[in-house]
Amino acid sequence: MGKLLIVGSCAFDEIESPFGKTGKILGGAGTFISLAASRYDVDAAVISVVGEDFPQGYLDLLTDNGINIEGIEVVKGGKTFFWKGRYHNDLNSRDTLITELNTLGDFNPKVPEDYKDAEVVVLGNLHPLVQSSVLDQMNKKPKLVVLDTMNFWMDSALDDLKDIIARVDVITINDEEARQLTGEYSLVVAAKKIHEMGPKFVVIKKGEHGALLFEGEDIFFAPALPLEEVFDPTGAGDTFAGGFSGYIASTGDTSFENMKRAIIHGSNLASFCVEKFGTERMQDLTEKEITKRLQRFKKLTQFDIELN
Amino acid sequence: MGKLLIVGSCAFDEIESPFGKTGKILGGAGTFISLAASRYDVDAAVISVVGEDFPQGYLDLLTDNGINIEGIEVVKGGKTFFWKGRYHNDLNSRDTLITELNTLGDFNPKVPEDYKDAEVVVLGNLHPLVQSSVLDQMNKKPKLVVLDTMNFWMDSALDDLKDIIARVDVITINDEEARQLTGEYSLVVAAKKIHEMGPKFVVIKKGEHGALLFEGEDIFFAPALPLEEVFDPTGAGDTFAGGFSGYIASTGDTSFENMKRAIIHGSNLASFCVEKFGTERMQDLTEKEITKRLQRFKKLTQFDIELN
Numbered sequence: 041m042g043k044l045l046i047v048g049s050c051a052f053d054e055i056e057s058p059f060g061k062t063g064k065i066l067g068g069a070g071t072f073i074s075l076a077a078s079r080y081d082v083d084a085a086v087i088s089v090v091g092e093d094f095p096q097g098y099l100d101l102l103t104d105n106g107i108n109i110e111g112i113e114v115v116k117g118g119k120t121f122f123w124k125g126r127y128h129n130d131l132n133s134r135d136t137l138i139t140e141l142n143t144l145g146d147f148n149p150k151v152p153e154d155y156k157d158a159e160v161v162v163l164g165n166l167h168p169l170v171q172s173s174v175l176d177q178m179n180k181k182p183k184l185v186v187l188d189t190m191n192f193w194m195d196s197a198l199d200d201l202k203d204i205i206a207r208v209d210v211i212t213i214n215d216e217e218a219r220q221l222t223g224e225y226s227l228v229v230a231a232k233k234i235h236e237m238g239p240k241f242v243v244i245k246k247g248e249h250g251a252l253l254f255e256g257e258d259i260f261f262a263p264a265l266p267l268e269e270v271f272d273p274t275g276a277g278d279t280f281a282g283g284f285s286g287y288i289a290s291t292g293d294t295s296f297e298n299m300k301r302a303i304i305h306g307s308n309l310a311s312f313c314v315e316k317f318g319t320e321r322m323q324d325l326t327e328k329e330i331t332k333r334l335q336r337f338k339k340l341t342q343f344d345i346e347l348n
Numbered sequence: 349m350g351k352l353l354i355v356g357s358c359a360f361d362e363i364e365s366p367f368g369k370t371g372k373i374l375g376g377a378g379t380f381i382s383l384a385a386s387r388y389d390v391d392a393a394v395i396s397v398v399g400e401d402f403p404q405g406y407l408d409l410l411t412d413n414g415i416n417i418e419g420i421e422v423v424k425g426g427k428t429f430f431w432k433g434r435y436h437n438d439l440n441s442r443d444t445l446i447t448e449l450n451t452l453g454d455f456n457p458k459v460p461e462d463y464k465d466a467e468v469v470v471l472g473n474l475h476p477l478v479q480s481s482v483l484d485q486m487n488k489k490p491k492l493v494v495l496d497t498m499n500f501w502m503d504s505a506l507d508d509l510k511d512i513i514a515r516v517d518v519i520t521i522n523d524e525e526a527r528q529l530t531g532e533y534s535l536v537v538a539a540k541k542i543h544e545m546g547p548k549f550v551v552i553k554k555g556e557h558g559a560l561l562f563e564g565e566d567i568f569f570a571p572a573l574p575l576e577e578v579f580d581p582t583g584a585g586d587t588f589a590g591g592f593s594g595y596i597a598s599t600g601d602t603s604f605e606n607m608k609r610a611i612i613h614g615s616n617l618a619s620f621c622v623e624k625f626g627t628e629r630m631q632d633l634t635e636k637e638i639t640k641r642l643q644r645f646k647k648l649t650q651f652d653i654e655l656n
């Protein structure tokens with residue numbers, strides 16, 4: 041059972057989509073990463089910060105899934121990070137309507153003593169300095185550090201972002217962000233440039249068009265599962281990162297072959313996440329459904345061409 | 349050796365892209381389909397129409413690749429179909445600058461006697477009535493009829509298009525066109541609706557994002573090979589269709605498993621086509637390069653997850 045440390049927001053989300061509106065519901069990168077990773081044989085802890093308004097039931101959900109929440113600080117009198125967004129008709133783009141940082145604005149992550157030697161660390165999307173501060177607190181070099189980030193930090197904290205990118209083994213980033221970060225349109229060339237910035241493994245997420253894994257000259261591609269209906273894409277990228285990291289932590293194997301499996305596991309869980317609002321689908325998901333859909337991924341992608 | 353009949357334009361193209369401009373060069377769906385299909389063990393013939401201005405060298409190129417050109421009518425005093433386009437910087441979209449139908453406007457295809465019993469027929473992008481007329485001339489029901497079409501015919505000849513769609517086994521169509529044809533955003537739902545229109549197999553081409561093959565509930569996905577540089581996308585879709593059909597004709601096997609292989613073969617050839625202007629890369633392509641890149645497709649997509 042591998043030790044996995046996650047840092048990321050636990051938050052309120054409010055979502056408007058062509059399928060309806062939610063009230064304030066559970067969201068946040070830390071939440072989605074944790075719920076996905078907990079599907080694997082891992083000893084996982086999440087570091088985050090919330091306000092007094094964060095329901096005990098949300099914390100219990102994490103605990104019930106075996107996540108250590110010692111590192112979630114509850115700020116007295118504080119309010120929890122809140123994001124409200126509206127998806128366009130094709131669900132591929134969205135507008136942010138409200139962002140209230142609240143307690144997340146002064147987040148000072150504290151790594152629980154028991155997890156300072158975690159083998160795998162996932163740095164969910166946060167200010168790069170917050171991500172760095174987590175790595176600074178480790179008392180043993182992790183086997184694998186996975187970084188997720190977004191264009192917001194490229195615009196507002198590029199130097200800090202480059203510093204943390206230089207310290208990680210895997211970066212997950214979406215296609216437009218990879219292009220913005222490198223100034224290169226070709227994702228193959230963009231991945232090369234990101235390799236040069238530090239990470240041995242570069243994962244480029246293309247949403248409904250799948251994900252690419254690069255390690256030097258080696259490339260692996262995992263499609264997104266073609267779905268009849270995508271309901272709510274919120275948290276899909278975090279669920280992908282959580283499934284990826286949870287699988288790596290549970291196997292303890294960071295070879296390219298195993299990374300490929302991890303990418304498929306992450307894509308598999310993400311394909312469920314989008315089927316309902318927020319974390320709903322991840323909560324009612326059974327092991328049997330997970331295995332059955334992995335079969336579909338195999339059928340979708342595996343072929344048999346004999347070559348000499 | 350399977351008998352393969354192809355109908356499609358032989359044309360002059362003139363291309364402007366961020367990489368430069370061509371003069372008038374060899375183009376046309378019939379040309380690209382033929383050059384790709386000729387890579388397989390097939391007895392192929394192409395039906396088309398050109399003007400007296402069409403260089404003998406272009407006809408020789410087809411003959412040299414083993415294509416029967418008996419069915420290419422050369423119209424005395426006529427001019428060959430001409431298309432000029434300009435690609436945008438990302439090469440994913442283009443503007444048509446000039447379309448001169450010329451002899452293609454009165455194209456009345458005549459199937460050579462020897463090919464009226466072809467096992468595989470490829471109906472390249474043309475007016476649906478021209479495509480229908482080819483099928484009408486067959487004296488034996490082909491084992492497989494493959495149709496390629498485009499949005500232009502949805503706008504201008506929808507009823508005729510629906511008639512020919514009802515008569516074919518495989519349709520290849522791009523994602524936006526599948527959405528336009530069915531009014532469905534989800535490609536899974538769109539494919540279902542297209543199945544209901546007739547074709548047993550639906551191939552949805554997503555350009556740089558790969559291609560999906562649907563047969564009822566079965567789905568297969570082939571990515572496009574991630575390339576450092578796409579030079580000129582002209583003819584990639586036709587090359588895909590030609591590789592697909594050539595492989596099927598050479599194997600004589602229309603099972604879903606073999607269709608999957610055919611999709612990979614088509615994607616493989618298309619990945620070469622875009623590396624140079626027009627047909628240039630398809631002309632200098634060696635067998636060794638083709639096999640080597642098929643290996644890359646395997647590495648790109650194949651993984652090993654044990655499931656019970």
